[in-house]
Amino acid sequence: MPDFGNAGTRTVRTSKGAVIVDIDNQEFLSYEVKAQGAVPIFAFACKHRALLSANDLPNHPTSTYKWKWSKTDFGNDEPDKSLGDRYGVRFQFLTALKYTLLVRHHKQDGTVETIKDIDYASNDSSDWFQETFKVFIP
Amino acid sequence: MKRTLLSALVVVLCLGTLCHPASGQEAPNVNANCTDAKDFQTWSNCKVRQAVLAKINQRGNTKQTETPSVADSSTSLVDQSSASDLIGAALNLAGITDNPNGNENKSFSFTTSLYSVYSALSQRDPLDPSFYSAHRRLRSVYFTLGQEVPKDETVNINNRATIFGAKFLIWDMRDAAHPSNLKLLGRHYEKVGKFGNATRNLNVVIDNIGEYLSSSNIGPGPGASQAAKTDFLNRLEVPAEFQRMLGLLTVKDLDAINKIIEEGLGPEIELAEDTRKVIEQIRKAPQFSLAFQAKTRREGIDEYRAEAILDLGVSGRVNGTVNGSFIYMDSKVIGGDIRAAAASGQLQFQVTPEKKLTGRDPIYLYLAGEGKWMSGMDAIGKVQAKVKIPIVEGISLPISFTYATRADLIDEKEVRGQFGFTFDVARLVKTLGFK
Numbered sequence: 001m002p003d004f005g006n007a008g009t010r011t012v013r014t015s016k017g018a019v020i021v022d023i024d025n026q027e028f029l030s031y032e033v034k035a036q037g038a039v040p041i042f043a044f045a046c047k048h049r050a051l052l053s054a055n056d057l058p059n060h061p062t063s064t065y066k067w068k069w070s071k072t073d074f075g076n077d078e079p080d081k082s083l084g085d086r087y088g089v090r091f092q093f094l095t096a097l098k099y100t101l102l103v104r105h106h107k108q109d110g111t112v113e114t115i116k117d118i119d120y121a122s123n124d125s126s127d128w129f130q131e132t133f134k135v136f137i138p
Numbered sequence: 139m140k141r142t143l144l145s146a147l148v149v150v151l152c153l154g155t156l157c158h159p160a161s162g163q164e165a166p167n168v169n170a171n172c173t174d175a176k177d178f179q180t181w182s183n184c185k186v187r188q189a190v191l192a193k194i195n196q197r198g199n200t201k202q203t204e205t206p207s208v209a210d211s212s213t214s215l216v217d218q219s220s221a222s223d224l225i226g227a228a229l230n231l232a233g234i235t236d237n238p239n240g241n242e243n244k245s246f247s248f249t250t251s252l253y254s255v256y257s258a259l260s261q262r263d264p265l266d267p268s269f270y271s272a273h274r275r276l277r278s279v280y281f282t283l284g285q286e287v288p289k290d291e292t293v294n295i296n297n298r299a300t301i302f303g304a305k306f307l308i309w310d311m312r313d314a315a316h317p318s319n320l321k322l323l324g325r326h327y328e329k330v331g332k333f334g335n336a337t338r339n340l341n342v343v344i345d346n347i348g349e350y351l352s353s354s355n356i357g358p359g360p361g362a363s364q365a366a367k368t369d370f371l372n373r374l375e376v377p378a379e380f381q382r383m384l385g386l387l388t389v390k391d392l393d394a395i396n397k398i399i400e401e402g403l404g405p406e407i408e409l410a411e412d413t414r415k416v417i418e419q420i421r422k423a424p425q426f427s428l429a430f431q432a433k434t435r436r437e438g439i440d441e442y443r444a445e446a447i448l449d450l451g452v453s454g455r456v457n458g459t460v461n462g463s464f465i466y467m468d469s470k471v472i473g474g475d476i477r478a479a480a481a482s483g484q485l486q487f488q489v490t491p492e493k494k495l496t497g498r499d500p501i502y503l504y505l506a507g508e509g510k511w512m513s514g515m516d517a518i519g520k521v522q523a524k525v526k527i528p529i530v531e532g533i534s535l536p537i538s539f540t541y542a543t544r545a546d547l548i549d550e551k552e553v554r555g556q557f558g559f560t561f562d563v564a565r566l567v568k569t570l571g572f573k
Binding site: 035046 | 268
């Protein structure tokens with residue numbers, strides 16, 4: 001049985017479902033996507049709007065994409081303090097075979113916690129997977 | 139002969155039944171309630187996918203993995219315009235023939251692209267997107283090397299033939315990195331502005347499911363603190379914990395979750411539909427190539443063939459291929475050279491839907507015809523029906539039946555059955571998990 005779609009495998013090393021990020025005190029999340037194949041297609045969004053796609057990032061198509069999510073990175077996209085917000089990266093396998101997602105929480109005290117460290121692979125062009133987690137602001 | 143053909147037919151039918159659902163309908167990959175899903179992420183994705191009815195026709199279907207048709211024992215009457223991006227290998231094990239001795243030529247060949255050679259020499263990952271996109275032209279050149287063992291090898295080992303050839307993709311509109319396809323993918327990005335909007339929308343759906351679970355009797359309840367919710371959502375990502383909690387959900391809970399999903403399906407269906415269109419558009423794009431193949435022996439006739447190949451998508455599941463070739467047979471006997479022209483056409487029908495359950499290819503049916511005109515001889519006509527059955531990911535079993543108005547050099551009608559195995563090394567490597 002595939003883990004997702006028609007032929008997808010998802011190899012989890014770390015996966016958290018939620019994280020509390022103190023963005024008022026310079027805490028932030030860093031994202032890294034590694035890709036294999038012809039043209040990587042992925043998008044990053046919260047519950048309120050699309051934030052970026054692979055072709056918004058430098059050197060697309062490439063094997064490694066990086067971006068940061070902090071208080072200032074996406075304008076007014078700040079999670080509601082009481083409800084939180086859900087952030088997701090959607091991977092399409094239309095012209096790519098494998099992705100690795102690495103999300104890290106950079107804390108105020110300088111420590112770094114891994115939120116997601118997952119491989120996704122599929123050679124079925126119609127497959128996709130959306131990895132999400134919830135972000136709370138204290 | 140009849141018994142052999144019957145046996146082959148039984149094999150075809152049995153394998154066809156084993157490989158695919160009898161109904162021909164798309165089989166669900168995970169059970170309808172997604173209870174095999176390991177954690178909340180795979181479960182929520184699976185639930186949404188199950189709810190989306192769009193069915194996508196994907197993967198390029200003209201990557202040739204069979205021995206080129208210059209080999210007598212090839213199960214392929216018509217060559218296609220591209221080969222596997224990395225390395226393809228083909229093995230034709232045995233013929234099913236009228237010949238009472240049951241012997242036929244056996245052949246084996248490797249096909250590789252200049253791209254794979256270059257990536258190996260430069261020690262770069264051939265699946266690095268920047269490398270892949272930057273060297274599209276190198277995927278336009280393929281080399282083939284192989285050997286054909288004649289049926290009467292015990293009589294004369296010098297009749298063993300070396301097969302070699304090259305293929306140049308002059309016009310390849312199916313390469314994902316082709317500028318027109320990159321433009322198409324760019325439109326796909328914008329479409330679901332759309333793509334990002336689908337991502338946003340699915341975040342809402344998944345979050346609503348998470349909130350529902352959090353408020354239900356398996357969660358910390360309504361009005362729980364951020365810490366309690368965080369702890370609950372983290373536990374949903376632990377497979378054992380998730381399975382335990384999934385077992386506690388009532389029918390009412392599942393109905394409520396299904397309703398949440400149904401309410402948010404619009405952008406998903408739109409994206410699935412757009413993805414399907416992009417795939418179809420790329421798959422139907424034309425390809426044109428020029429190929430040269432040779433079969434040389436220490437003794438006997440050497441054969442050289444120059445060929446032009448055009449692939450055209452006819453409709454969603456039908457692909458057409460047209461070949462025109464010039465053949466030169468170089469005899470060691472003075473005055474024994476033969477020149478020939480051949481034209482052939484093939485229609486490829488995808489019988490079963492794209493792989494849905496196990497990662498195998500669909501079953502393909504091919505109908506082909508070939509006309510050959512040789513100097514000083516009567517014209518030869520051949521028709522072929524072939525079925526290609528997937529065995530496991532990357533390995534297929536092609537079985538063909540060919541009728542010829544006469545064998546190439548013997549003035550008699552010939553009916554020949556043939557089967558073999560084809561390997562797509564790129565996909566095998568992928569399946570086996572090697573980098």
